[in-house]
Amino acid sequence: MVLQNSALLQTQSFINNKWVAARSGKTFKVLNPANGAVVANVAECTEAETEAAIKAASKAFVLWRKKTAKERGALMRKWYELVMANADDLALLMTTEQGKPVAEAKGEIVYGASFIEWFAEEARRIYGEVIPTPLNDRRIITVRQPIGVVGAITPWNFPVSMITRKISPAIAAGCTVVIKPASQTPLSALALAWLAAEAGIPEGVINVITSTDAAGIGQMLTSHPLVMKISFTGSTKIGKLLMQQSASTVKKVSLELGGNAPLIVFNDADTDVAVKGTIASKYRNAGQTCVCANRIFVQEKIYNSFIKKYRNAVKALKVGDGTEAGVQIGPLIDEDAVKKVNRLLKDAVKRGADITVGGEGHGLGKLFFQPTVIEDCTRKMTVFSEEIFGPVSAIYKFTTDEEAIDLANDTEYGLAAYFFTQNLNRTWHVAEALDYGIVGINEGIVSHAEAPFGGMKESGIGREGSRHGIEEYVEVKYLCMGGL
Ligand code: NAP
Secondary structure, eight states: OOOSSGGGOOOSEEETTEEEOOTTOOEEEEEOTTTOOEEEEEEOOOHHHHHHHHHHHHHHHHHHTTSOHHHHHHHHHHHHHHHHHTHHHHHHHHHHHHOOOHHHHHHHHHHHHHHHHHHHHHGGGOOOEEEOOSSTTOEEEEEEEEOOEEEEEOOSSSTTHHHHHHHHHHHHHTOEEEEEOOTTSHHHHHHHHHHHHHTTOOTTSEEEOOOSOHHHHHHHHHHOTTEEEEEEESOHHHHHHHHHHHGGGTOEEEEEOOOOEEEEEOTTSOHHHHHHHHHHHHHGGGGOSTTSEEEEEEEHHHHHHHHHHHHHHHHTOOBSOTTSTTOOBOOOSSHHHHHHHHHHHHHHHHTTOEEEEOOSBOTTOTTOBOOEEEESOOTTSHHHHSOOOSSEEEEEEEOSHHHHHHHHHOSSEESEEEEEOSOHHHHHHHHHHOOOSEEEESOSOOOOTTSOBOOEETTEESOBSTGGGGGGGEEEEEEEEOOO
């Protein structure tokens, strides 16, 4: 990996705008999933460095919150511009540690940067209110103030955008942050921190702790009295644990957790639009996103025409090292991910599913998997209830709208859902009936900084992006002015 700006490759934690090695001197390896090569040795920090970062963030909060929203926004705008100016390097860095094709990585950089831009602008719109008084001798006013130090924990599947989606609203509101990125993808987080410092964001406002001791760092962030808020993106299992841990000090929590997205193709869908949208939703990031179509329900009458085109589209996907031109599907993140896909396929086949495309590992290497289609899936299969997190389309046939809605909602998750139809009545009926925080209608890619992203049920608490994103990082304070 040769970066135009070699300073973007940092390997130590970032505390109070200084690069800090682990006190123990220990490091851990970051591997390239495409070939297993060691990309970097990164500081293996512990609770001690995390506590130093929390204290730095707490000290910085005093000054950062006093800056005007316009001043904070201007620094963020500069950061946004630097991220965009370094997009090619950041994309290459991301592909090298995460595996996604470089064009897709670049898309994530632009998407991730859009949160910095959006919240730089939103900083100036954190309004309070004057409420009509019930008594003539008093006035009721509210102000919205930054909550304080934020502890953020993020996953490997979107190494940049899951971080900017949290940091941007937090620092726009006047909060300061301590982030623990996923141990498989810390380099993108450190590059973002380097650019933030270059942009002039003051010391202590953004701190990054690198470590493989997620449980120890998580415990420190969720129990430390100086941390006022926990924002987590990752699995539902860990989200529940962090919520429990945060209860000891009653921290505000935002959770962006797992999904089990249904995607419904109705008889009256435009087949080409449905095939394109399903491919985009299912195969982005080799199927490793929380909003990937996990269960694809196709109505009887359109089944044959849809599936013929869909199988061909899946067969045409190019698998390879993400740095090679034209590659659409990179490697999976690690061997556990490959094992999970194999386990789900084995269970589905045992219970009657038919593999019609792919179905096994790819000759390119042990983390590559063939884009796969399995048909005749049923509710009894594990693939119906678990996130696949791999390049496998599980297809189910259905007859009535009621059946499709029942199947779609039959899960504890409620993050994203999709459906394809050209009928207006059906559009409203189905959109309102789906128990999901995000619904794509004739569209497979739905994330934007301007739109609220988040889940219902066990997919999470709170929303990221949009004007609602700021709410997670402010407290509403009520001022009662009496004696008037
Ligand atoms: P994960 O195992 O929950 O890990 C996510 C983060 O939590 C990583 O930084 C991880 O650190 C850390 N972690 C692990 N155990 C922890 C503990 N005991 N205490 C504190 N932190 C801990 O999830 P993943 O497998 O990396 O990510 C995939 C999951 O994220 C999927 O379920 C996906 O649906 C979900 N996701 C949701 C959204 C959304 O917006 N709703 C977006 C993207 C992904 P290490 O890396 O060191 O293990």
